[in-house]
Amino acid sequence: MSIALLYERSETDEMGIKLTAQDLGIDVVFLPFRKIALTIGKTGFTAKTKGKDYTNAVKSAAVVLNRAQSKNRRLQAGYFMEMLGKKTINSSRIEFVCYSKLRTLLHFWTAGIPIPKTVYVPCDAVDTLKNGSLIHNEKDIADLLQNELALDEGLVIKPDAGTHGKGMVLSKNREQLLAGIQEIKPSIINPVGIVAQELIQKWFYDLRIIVSKEKGKAPVCHPVALARGGFRDFRTNTYLGNTVFDARIPFSIRELAVKCSQALGKDAEAWVLALDAMINVGENKTVDDAALISELKKAEEEYEKVRVVKQDETRLRDFQGWNRLLEEAFQRYKSTEPYEKVKSIIEESLEKNRDRVVFHEANSCPEFWEHTRLIAGMNVAVPLLKCAQSLI
């Protein structure tokens, strides 16, 4: 029985998992979950592309690493594989919870983990009547949100299944709020209703924390977080041009991260999760913004050299060669003075404000090969493969 890597496209992370499996001497079979016919009927189960029969590969797999990149396809893949008797990482139950920010927050909240104050209004901004006319609910939704959240301190509307900060809207007055609600339309990343949160005064950074659990062992939190920083926007996603740093996590936050993973993992035997957390720093800053902005700007300039390598298309033709260049570029970036200075500021702020952490999201299929691995020092492919092995 083997480990199967199920994926849609061979992106950097999936190539990284293949490379890591080779390095660790772990056999992995590959299941392209894309233009494939998965058939169930009287004669049993088959999995075939136009030119290749994957049925035996699926049958021989004991554990499936579910890396379908689309959240919705990943849900289908996990459920399908489990119904065929496979163990999955992560389980379809974990996928179901992590798919939705609201569901994730409910699990955190019931486990006593600090979260941003969150309001869910099930109603969509616009309803269509049978006769085709429209009912506008924007004002009612805005009233409901304003009753619960302080608008002047900032109110964030976010798609329930959003990604990379897309579709997030910050409002600080009624006009902005109404405009923001109007923008939210039912879609694949926000199927029903409106999710809104208080704006966390996170200064300039947030954290991505990795927790993994092998069967028969306790969950382990990687002691270093990926800190994403910048003043570009209220969002700190790297896709929006923010910069990355590593930051040692205070023990109390690591304990909370483990608790988060247990709240999501429940009775699953193994899991690998990336948790997103913010620190409500407020005015409890450790240095002046002016000095920080100057250092961040210098760090961003250094990071531009990494970006050039990241975008180099040789990745698609010579992954190993490109990977070497990438590792060297990140190493150079991490050894620069501005990097060290900003990293120190983040770590000092983290230590000073460790009781002000809130967890707001969990990622069941995190991207990791570039930032998490080369900045935070955690190659997530290793716990993925080890957790899979522990299930066999």
Add this chain to the structure above:
Amino acid sequence: MAVYKTRCPDCDAELDVPSDTEQGEILSCPGCGLELEVKQIKGGCVDLQELTMEGEDWGE
């Protein structure tokens, strides 16, 4: 029509590429279904490159 033989850069399946294929055309790998762009055809050798895509609910 003559065909050139090449391989999918991802799953290594063999692909038959018609000789009148032009640079920039998109082919689909019969083995894994990946969409591949023809980057270059020279002396019977076909250079294929995976297309990068991003779906609406992709990425974490």
